[in-house]
Structures are given as C-alpha cells and as structure tokens.
Amino acid sequence: MTAPDLAQRSRAAVWHPCTQMARLADVPPLPIARGEGPWLIDTDGRRYFDANSSWWVNLFGHSDRALHDAIKQQLDTLPHVMLAGCTHEPAVRLAERLSARTGGALGHVFFGSDGASAVEIALKQSFHSWKNLGQPEKREFVCLRHSYHGETLGALSVTDVQVFRDAYDPLLMRAHIVASPDGRLANEAEALAAMRRLLAERHAQIACVIVEPLIQGAAGMVMYSPEYLRGLREMTREFGVHLIADEIAVGCGRTGTFFAWEQVGTDWPDFILLSKGITGGTMALSLVLTTDDVFNAFWSDDVTRGFLHSHSYTGNPLACAAANAVLDRFDAGLLDNARAQASALARAFAPLAPRVAHLRQRGMILAFDVPNAPARFAETFHLKARAHELLIRPIGNTVYLMPPYLIDDATAAFLAQAVTATLNDVLA
Numbered sequence: 001m002t003a004p005d006l007a008q009r010s011r012a013a014v015w016h017p018c019t020q021m022a023r024l025a026d027v028p029p030l031p032i033a034r035g036e037g038p039w040l041i042d043t044d045g046r047r048y049f050d051a052n053s054s055w056w057v058n059l060f061g062h063s064d065r066a067l068h069d070a071i072k073q074q075l076d077t078l079p080h081v082m083l084a085g086c087t088h089e090p091a092v093r094l095a096e097r098l099s100a101r102t103g104g105a106l107g108h109v110f111f112g113s114d115g116a117s118a119v120e121i122a123l124k125q126s127f128h129s130w131k132n133l134g135q136p137e138k139r140e141f142v143c144l145r146h147s148y149h150g151e152t153l154g155a156l157s158v159t160d161v162q163v164f165r166d167a168y169d170p171l172l173m174r175a176h177i178v179a180s181p182d183g184r185l186a187n188e189a190e191a192l193a194a195m196r197r198l199l200a201e202r203h204a205q206i207a208c209v210i211v212e213p214l215i216q217g218a219a220g221m222v223m224y225s226p227e228y229l230r231g232l233r234e235m236t237r238e239f240g241v242h243l244i245a246d247e248i249a250v251g252c253g254r255t256g257t258f259f260a261w262e263q264v265g266t267d268w269p270d271f272i273l274l275s276k277g278i279t280g281g282t283m284a285l286s287l288v289l290t291t292d293d294v295f296n297a298f299w300s301d302d303v304t305r306g307f308l309h310s311h312s313y314t315g316n317p318l319a320c321a322a323a324n325a326v327l328d329r330f331d332a333g334l335l336d337n338a339r340a341q342a343s344a345l346a347r348a349f350a351p352l353a354p355r356v357a358h359l360r361q362r363g364m365i366l367a368f369d370v371p372n373a374p375a376r377f378a379e380t381f382h383l384k385a386r387a388h389e390l391l392i393r394p395i396g397n398t399v400y401l402m403p404p405y406l407i408d409d410a411t412a413a414f415l416a417q418a419v420t421a422t423l424n425d426v427l428a
Contacts, residue, residue, distance in 0.1 A: 003044045006031035027383050030391065035062025038406045040391060048391040051401045051415060056217075056249050058281035059326065061404045067280045067325050074321035083111065083315040090320035097327050098274070098289055101258055105268040106289035110307070111315040115248035115275040116150025118286035119210070121309060122271045123154050125290060126208040126242045129297035132305050140202060141173070142195075142209040142241075145180040148218030149210060149246055158210050161218050176202070180216060181224035184358065188228040195232065199239040208242035208270070213260040214362060217249045220398035221367035223360050229264045236270075242294070243269040248286070252277035252326065253335055254402065256342065256363035270294060280326045283319035334405060338364055341407035348412035352420060356399075364407075367400035370423070377426065384425040388418040399423075 007028040015021065016029060031043045038061050039047045040054075050058060060067065074090060081088060095109035110125070112118045123141060130138040143149065143158040150156070156165045157173040165172065179194040181187075199206065213229055216222040236243040250260045251274045257263055259272060271294070275286035298307050313319075342364050349366060353359045356368040370377065378394040385392050394400070401415060 001031075001043055003031045003042055004028070006043055023379070027379055030386070037061035037063075038404045038411070046389075048386060048389055049403075049415065049418070051390055051392040051403050051419075053277075053402050053404055054281055055276070056254075056402050057276045057279075058404050059252060059277045060280050060329065061406050062281070064280060064282075066329070067282050067322055070321045070325035071282060071318050074318050078317045080313065080316055080318070082312070084310060088315075088317050088320075090317045090324060091315040094287075094320045094323050094327070097324070098287065102268055102272070102289065103266065105266075106272055106291055108290050108292070108295040110288040110290070110309075111320075112275075112286035112288065113284050113311055113313060114286050115246075115273070116152045116155040117311070118248060118273040118275055118288050119149045119155040119158070119244075119246065120152055121288045122210070122244045122273055122290075123158070123208070124309060125288070125294060125307060126244065126271070128307060129242075129294045130207055132297045132300070137205055138207045138241075140176060140206045142176040142178060142198065142206055144191075144211055144216065145177055146182070146216060146219035146222065147177075147180070147210070147212060148216070149212075164218075176206070180219065180222065181228040182216065182219065182222040183224065184222075188224060188231075192228060192231045192235070196235055199235060199241060203239035203241055206239075206241050208244050209236055210244040210246055213245050213247060213250055214255050214263065215250050215260070215365060218395060220369065220395050221360070221365060221400045223362050223365075223367075226264045229261070230267075233264070233267050233269065237267075242271065244271040244273065245269040246273045248273050248275040250365075253330065253338055253405070254363055254365055256335070256339060258330055258335065278326060279319055279322040282322045283316070284313075285316070285319035285323060287323075338405050341405060341412075344407050344409050344412040345401070345403075345415070348409070348416035349419075352416065352423075355423070364405065365400065365402050367398055370397045370399065370427075373397035374426070381422055381426050385418065385422040387425075388421050390415075390418040390422065392419070392422075 010029050011024045032040045033043045034041050038049055040050050041047045099107045112121050127139050141158050146160050148161050149158045158175045159165055160177050179191040181191040245261050247260055270291055272289045279285050345366050346361055357371050359368040377397050381394050
C-alpha cells in the first residue's frame with residue numbers, strides 16, 4: 001500500500017481529530033507504518049522526527065521495549081476486569097506510587113480514560129463534595145484566559161480557546177475567565193489581583209479554580225512562574241475554594257520535575273490530573289489525584305452521596321501496567337538525564353533567538369513565536385517541515401518542541417537545523 005493510496009482511503013473513511021477534513025486534500029495525512037525511537041516511518045520508508053511526541057504522549061520514543069514488555073506480561077495475566085466491586089494489583093500499586101510522589105497529600109486516585117474525562121471527573125468531584133458538605137451553592141468554576149482543558153462539554157466550559165468552544169458555546173456552562181499570568185498580556189501580580197477580586201466577591205458560589213501549572217499549552221506554550229501558583233494556592237485556601245492542577249500536558253517530567261507542582265512547593269492543590277505521558281504513548285489512561293478532605297466528603301452509607309462515575313475500562317490493568325513501567329523509569333533517575341537533554345536543546349536553539357520572538361523553555365518544552373506570520377502559518381510550517389524529516393504542528397504562530405526524552409547534542413543540532421530550514425522555507 002503506497003502512501004497516497006492510504007492517505008486517500010483515510011480521507012474517505014476516517015474522521016480525523018482537530019482537523020478540517022476539506023483541508024486534507026492540500027495537507028494529506030502522513031501514512032505511518034511504524035515507529036522507532038523518536039522516528040516515525042511512513043509506508044514509503046521516509047522518516048520523520050516526532051518533535052511533538054504525537055500530541056505530547058510519547059516520553060521514551062516509539063516501540064519502547066520496557067513498556068511493551070510490561071503490557072505483554074500483563075496481557076498474559078489479566079487484560080481487564082471491572083473496577084466496580086473488584087480490584088487488581090497494577091491499579092493499587094500505581095495509585096500508591098503516585099500518592100507517594102505527593103508525600104501522601106493526594107492519597108486517593110480515580111481512574112479515567114483521557115485528559116478531558118479527568119477534567120470532567122475533577123469538576124464533578126469538586127461540586128459534589130461541596131454539595132455533600134452542605135454547600136450546594138458552590139457550583140461555579142474559574143479558569144484562566146486562553147486556558148485549554150479538553151473538548152467535552154464540561155471541559156470546554158473551562159476552556160478559553162475560541163476555535164474549540166465557539167461552535168458549542170450555547171451548550172456550555174458559564175465559567176469565570178480570569179486574566180492569565182502570561183507576561184505578554186499582563187504581569188503576574190495583576191493576574192493574581194484579578195483573581196483575588198473575583199474570589200472575594202464570589203467565593204461562596206465558586207467550587208474550584210482550574211489551571212495548567214507553569215505552561216498554558218494550547219494558548220501557545222505560555223510560560224509563567226511558580227510564584228503565581230504559590231499566590232493562587234494561598235488565595236484559594238483563604239477563600240475556601242478548591243484548586244485543580246491540570247498536569248495532563250505538563251506532568252510526567254515535561255517541565256523538569258515529575259509533577260510541575262513540585263516547583264511550586266509542598267502546599268499541594270486539591271486535585272492533580274494526569275494523562276498523556278503517564279503510559280508513554282501506549283495506552284489510554286488518565287488519573288485524578290485528590291485529598292482526604294475531598295474523598296471523605298463522599299464517605300457515607302447513602303449511595304447518592306457516593307461518586308457515581310465510571311467507564312467500562314476504568315483502571316484497565318494493561319494501562320496501569322504501562323503507567324507503572326513509566327514510573328519505574330522515573331524511579332531509575334530519568335529526570336537527571338532529562339535535564340541534560342533540556343540543556344542540549346537550549347544550546348542548539350540559542351542562535352535562533354534574534355530571528356524570532358519570545359524564545360522560551362521550561363524543561364523539555366521549548367517554544368518561540370513568529371512575528372508577522374503569513375496566513376495558514378501553522379499548516380504551511382507543518383507541511384514544509386516534512387521535507388526536513390520533521391513532524392511538527394505549530395499552535396497558531398507559535399512553534400514548539402516537546403520531544404521524547406531521547407535528545408543528545410547531535411539530535412538537538414538536527415532539530416535546530418530542521419526547524420530553521422523550515423522557517424526559511426515558510427518565510428521565503
């Protein structure tokens with residue numbers, strides 16, 4: 001099967017996500033046959049460096065032997081069992097290990113399927129816990145300007161990226177949208193002051209604030225400081241409002257620590273959400289970690305006070321086995337090596353700084369903006385990058401890299417050269 005044949009069949013039969021299908025005639029989908037380390041190989045044998053880790057999920061490269069072995073071993077033992085009324089060792093061990101990484105502060109783990117479902121779970125748990133505590137009026141949610149938390153109806157209600165939410169706006173709950181700590185729009189002190197004004201006025205009705213710690217991904221890899229989050233945590237405690245840390249994109253070491261919140265301090269949020277990298281790009285899984293206070297609000301003989309949420313594959317053993325194998329890698333000191341890899345990226349891309357705007361980096365996430373970018377910049381950049389052996393998808397006029405943890409000096413130099421060459425092609 002040739003690449004054009006498979007692309008044509010895909011256009012006819014597969015509805016691609018986050019894609020205007022009419023554009024696939026001009027930007028045909030890449031027909032990928034296999035993956036090897038950081039490379040994806042198409043059906044004609046051409047290779048492409050997976051610079052965005054296939055939507056930020058692939059931590060260790062494709063076809064990682066340790067992850068595959070863990071899944072295969074679990075497959076031979078217990079592929080699946082419902083988690084309602086049953087349990088299994090991979091889920092218990094995973095929950096215990098994640099809780100330990102918070103020092104036991106978030107000691108209860110609820111399993112979901114994907115990032116958006118984790119957001120839905122946390123929003124429901126926040127509201128329902130307040131209701132069980134006799135405060136049903138606390139039903140409002142707060143998010144940041146340009147935040148992204150998913151595309152289900154609940155998650156879209158706390159998402160402020162217009163291209164995703166505008167079509168469904170009539171169906172959505174009305175969340176409060178507060179200034180982002182993005183230094184290009186307002187300073188962090190001003191953003192915190194805006195949050196304080198809202199919480200002072202509406203805290204009796206607000207259930208929770210949800211944020212993407214340190215980096216707002218779909219906003220264009222907006223990066224801000226831990227100090228903002230420390231101020232926000234103090235404020236939510238002062239006004240009796242839950243704080244949800246959506247680490248779906250930034251967790252699993254992407255910012256330089258396993259949880260981005262570790263850079264904030266030991267006053268943990270009420271919820272941490274994980275997905276994407278937690279299984280290293282192998283299985284769909286998300287997790288919601290929360291506190292004793294939230295968990296105990298549901299503890300009752302009354303079934304209606306329980307958290308009655310599920311999906312058929314909740315806590316799937318195969319996915320939990322993959323996640324445990326990911327944690328094994330972090331326990332073995334992965335982050336020390338990842339910091340060296342981040343330094344290699346910084347050195348390789350430093351020469352690009354005079355040509356672009358806001359070259360920025362936190363951990364293994366590097367981004368820059370292209371001033372006066374031409375129309376359809378992201379689409380054109382993505383397409384032209386293929387000629388330089390690069391699979392990369394900009395966000396608007398923001399080019400970013402979030403590669404697998406497989407970077408050395410030579411690889412970093414290749415990425416910088418390929419990105420620069422693509423930029424030259426687009427701006428020619």
